[in-house]
Amino acid sequence: MVGWLWLLSAVFFEVCGATTMKISQGFSKPLPSILLFAFYSMSVISFTLTLKHLPLHLAYVAWAGLGTVCIVLVSFFHFQASVGIAKLFFILLTLFGLIGLQTAQ
Numbered sequence: 001m002v003g004w005l006w007l008l009s010a011v012f013f014e015v016c017g018a019t020t021m022k023i024s025q026g027f028s029k030p031l032p033s034i035l036l037f038a039f040y041s042m043s044v045i046s047f048t049l050t051l052k053h054l055p056l057h058l059a060y061v062a063w064a065g066l067g068t069v070c071i072v073l074v075s076f077f078h079f080q081a082s083v084g085i086a087k088l089f090f091i092l093l094t095l096f097g098l099i100g101l102q103t104a105q
Contacts, residue, residue: 002053003050003052003053003054003059004053004054006046006049006050006052006053007046007047007050007054007059007062007063007066008066009042010043010044010046010050010063011043011062011063011066011067011070012043013039013040013042013043013046014039014040014043014063014067015067015070015071015074016035016039017035017037017039017040017043018071018074019071019074019078020032020033020035020036020039021036022079024036047059047063050063057101058101058102061097061098061101062098062101062102065094065095065098066098068094069091069094069095072087073091
């Protein structure tokens with residue numbers, strides 16, 4: 001359970017880092033530029049601690065997959081990215097892939 005909490009922390013910080021990367025507008029805004037390095041550092045630290053409890057293949061797929069789904073949702077809701085049936089289908093497909101890898105251990 002501890003490993004999953006560290007993993008969720010790593011995903012959260014990675015999503016915050018990617019979001020502030022967009023907000024920094026190519027490092028032209030100082031505060032978001034500084035925050036993106038802080039968030040990515042926290043993400044890597046959290047992910048490293050995740051690996052004390054979960055196997056690498058499972059942790060990395062979950063980190064990348066959940067991060068991708070969260071960034072897509074942030075893009076939809078915060079940055080007004082277009083939403084379509086195909087995009088929603090592939091988000092669900094990503095989630096099903098994560099679940100499948102977890103249950104196939």
